[in-house]
Amino acid sequence: MQKVLDHLWAAMNDAGGTIIIVLDEIDNLGTDDKILYSLPRARDKDYVNDDVYPSVIGISNDLQWRDNLDPAAKDSLYDDSIFFAPYDANDLRDILSRRASKAFHDTDLVYEGPDGDRFSISVDLGGDDESLDAAFEAKGIDRTACTLQGVESSVLSEDVIPLCAAYAAQDKGSARQAIKYLRKAAAIAESEDSPTVLGDHVRLAQDEAEREAIIEGMEQLTTQGHLALAAVTILELANESDVRTRDVYDVYKSLTNDIDADQLAQRRMRDHLIELDMLSIIRARKSASGSVGGEAYTFELRVEPSTALDVLEAVSRFDDVDFNTMTQNWLRE
Template sequence: MDSSPYSTTSEIFAVGGEDYLKEGHTPTTLPERQDEILKLRRSLKPAARGAGAENTFLSGKAGQGKTAAAKAELAELEAFADAQDLDLTTVFFSCEGISSSYTLACGLCEELGGENPNGHPMQKVLDHLWDAMNDIGGTIIIVLDEIDNLGTDDKILYSLPRARDKDYVNDDVYPSIIGISNDLQWRDNLDPAAKDSLYDDSIFFAPYDANELRDILSRRASKAFRNTSLVYETSEGEAFEINIDLDDDDGSLAKAFNEIDADRTDCTLLRINSGVLSDDVIPLCAAYAAQDKGSARQAIKYLRKAAAIAESEGDVRVEEEHVRTAQGEAERELIIEGMEQLTTQGHLALAAVTILELGGHSGIRTRDVYDVYTSLSDYIDADRLAQRRMRDHLIELDMLSIIRARKSASGSVGGEAYTFELRVEPSTAIEVLEAVSRFDSVDFDELVKNWLNEQQTLR
């Protein structure tokens, strides 16, 4: 059975190790975010005294530890509240797929009271929410992850922080909100009244640099891979090695520091010792991610894919070339995801460039793209934009690394001239477009033939 390609034996991953490289894993400690965690702790501190926490906004790009920091600090607060017999309730609610205050209010009613009042008028729904909070009592902290999905529908974001002042809830109820967003400008677009009432504190999570990402990857790798350990140095210059107990994730690292009588905050991670990772693997994963988004999630993805590629090729050691292959695959996946999430107008612009390129066109001009774009728009019965607006979508595709836009030395009066070309394989673009329901009736092979015939006729 060991000869099976699905054998459970791995020369690279430790048993259960892959879990530490998956997006769902939440670390219990975040040394690189201690400043941000201390600020969040100040906001939560009133809750430790039986009052309401401050309303707080956590912002920063994806993969910067915002959600993990909120979960870790709330876990600390909950443990303290249990020990002190404080009346504390925390709710972690993802706003993914939530686009209105109404839907959010219904979801919170279900979380807090067990009943979803969907179908009732908004005011009735809010009354259900206040009743659920009154039944619970005490301090109630609601974490709204990806809060920017609400857009500018801020009714509930205005009402919740003012629930006590407006006597919507009883005097012994202290509701507060922690909002988490990847959109740095979202809060600025809120109604001023909602913005002022919603956030007492704002904490920005800056992108990780390469050194921080290296340390994050090293800690994950020490749990994920065989024969891998961490080497720390104390403030007195004493170096010591730590092997992580995979069966005791929640406390093994802290226990190791206690055993050598070292304060973790006074120690520096020197390096990682690994029998399965070459020395340049983690620095290269960290450098790739730091140059792009500074995202820990992205860096971890590179490391996980590199190890999986090495294993699939029968190698017992992850090398630099595996990381480079992983980075290329991850970038391709990201571009495909970007193509899939385009609007109809974005798909039309992409389809027009793709048809022209498949027809042998190079250095494609805006007006040529627009000619094909208008025909496609009519064919699928979509709104037709003016040429300048269609070109804006082409520029957006360039920003997403789907096409390449080159600005010419001169353009028409009042505008700039561009030429366009695909950055992805035409077959990849066609594969994505054919999966879009709006393009179900489109035969791209036929459209390319028609375009070629038209060009021959013009000649």
């Protein structure tokens, strides 16, 4: 880190004046917040010349990232926060329209002028904002007086961009997510040799993106989370559905013995099952039953058993587990 800072001080001295350092995803600095301590104090500590005035802009989706900073780094920042609301569907539609005009053939931006007339603007594939400004200038139109209405395209159906924008707005309001839906939808259309990206391709893209997110969630589980998931998966492969906690626990105990893992009490194991429900990996149903009227749960996978099995078989801790044999043994029982 010190070598990086030395290069930074040298570059700032060469530039001089007011220098704004922008740190995107500033929460990824983790526990090493030396840079946040050093930048605001750079002049006082003679790291930079007297004509250098450093400032820092940090960007994060984590509203609590500052809580993890060292107290000295917090005191150095003298910071102020600006909260930007997530993009809504209209914002995302405009972002996607601009991206689509640069990414797809025969796709032009449609604007409405101050007089209410609509007109299209063609941008070269991969073009930047300067090429868009040049296109407006060539038409003799003030871009700032016009509003973007969408795109006119021979390769995107009319509902593609609104659907991508709506799906992303309903979830995280993330431009990155909306762009992912559009990219995936185009890839699906291409795989089907479809000359046009359709709304159905967007729906398939959303399903695929959700599946990928769930798989990533399964991959990042703790050992106990993997054990709980493995127990439910084995039961489902054995054609058992809506299984009770005690049945899952029986398989769980066998798995802990196979991989020499700590064995939790049934209630703690059930807590991990409920966490899997919160991650949309399994479905937990609660009902009042039993002789004492206590809470009873049943569990089933929300993902395909084969998908869960693929993830589990890739976990090194399960290298010696024969899931097929365990499934067959449960079938015989």
